[in-house]
Amino acid sequence: MTINWKTPAFAVALAALTAVPAFAQDMTLKLGHLANEENSWHMAAVKFGEELSALTDGRIAVEVFPNESLGKEIDLINGMQLGTVDMTITGESLQNWAPMAALLAVPYAYKSIEHMDEVASGEIGDQIKAQIIEQAQIRPIAYFARGARNLTSNRPITSPSELDGLKMRVPNVPLFVDVWKSLGANPGPMAFSEVFTSLQNGTIDAQExxxxxxxxxxxxxxxxxxxxxxxxxxxxxxxxxxxxxxTLSDADKDAVMEAAARAQAYERELFNDSLAADRAFLEEKGMTFVDVDGPAFQAAAKDAVLANVNDEIKPIVEGLFAQ
Structure with missing residues (x-):
């Protein structure tokens, strides 16, 4: 049998075999992070992938790796700089490359979540992002709130004067240690895994x-x-x-930013729901929630905070305290 390669029927058949489907997947982005599958950051990362796939007709997929399964935070950042990892969720660890990233977690710099949002999405936030892009070669495309840190104890504490040498655990962060000392407590670094037992046996009286x-x-x-x-x-x-x-086209960059905006809004909903649920759970378990004199704590902490931040961000922190 002789095949006529020039017949219209063969041309159509050949085109069908070699054509790329309209919805073919062109790229898979690897997104690694440290949180578990129940965390709102993970759920928002999955949401980002779903939205980006929809916006690009399936051409760009996102594979999410929770629980440090793709590497620890610093390893992921290094991988992104080398081109072996595409995405991660990271924060003040970026100050190793971009000093302004320290502003993401300065004690008493933000009076409310609304104040924090104003900074993160405003001019200061733009400066932070620009420095991270320039000096870390990593681009922030959305931000997620973290739950405010609160002090637990076995008695109510409403002002710094009531701390009175309170033995408490803090993370191994010099800024945290110095701030709590300035407030009148007796803070000491301790591994998180040791905190419950230390509270139980009275080695410490409080934690945050x-x-x-x-x-x-x-x-x-x-x-x-x-x-x-x-x-x-x-x-x-x-x-x-x-x-x-x-490597992305302008249209795909727009799709990434739109998917990120949707993921950010989704994460905030989850975050707000989790705050309410966590408080209700802890109250059901018998914990009493105590309002404190926030301005008094902030005023007492100010000097210690300013002594621990670097000269580049100190004027910004002074401005935040003055608001």
Whole structure:
């Protein structure tokens, strides 16, 4: 049998075999992060992938790796700079490259979540993002709120004068240690895994963390009060490697930013719901929530904060305290 390669029928058949489907997947972005599957950051990352796939007719997919399964935070940042990782969720760790990233988590710099949003989405936030892009080669495309850190104890504490040498655990962050000393407490670094037992046996009397961690670590079993110090409000960025970003067309860059905006709005809904649920859970377990004199805490912490921030961001922090 002789095949006529020039017949219209063969041409149509050949085109059908070699044509690329309209919805073919062109790219898969690898997004690694440290949170577990139940965390709002993970759910927002999945939402980002769903939205980006829809906006690009399936051409760009996002594969999400929770629980540090793609690497620890610093490893992921390094991978993004080398081009082996596309995306991660990261925050003040970026100050290793971009000093302004320290502004993401300065004690008492933000009086409310609305104040934090104003900074993160405003001129200061733009300066932070620009420096991260330039000096870390990583592009922030959205930000997620983190739960404010609160002080738990076995008695109500409403002002710094009531701390009176309170033995408390803090993370191994010099700024945190110095701030709590300036407030009148007796802080000491300790691994998080040791906190519950230390509270149980009286080695320490207090600790500070967001409500979600107070709940998940079962601190309600060994602490009776949540003092609403809200001493650290902070945010964290959803980021994309600048190397990956530069491979995208303008239309796909627009799609990434739109998907990121939708993921940010979705995460905020989850965040607000989780705050209410965590408080209700802790109250059901018998914890008492205590309002504190926020301005008094902020005033007492100011000098220690300013002594611990670098000269580049100190004028900005002074401005935030003055608001």
């Amino acid at each position: 963390n967001p409500l979600a961690l107070i709940r998940s670590a079962s601190f309600y079993e060994v602490q009776s009060h949540v003092n609403l110090t809200e001493h650290v409000r902070s945010w964290i960025y959803l980021t994309i490697s600048e190397m990956t970003w530069n």
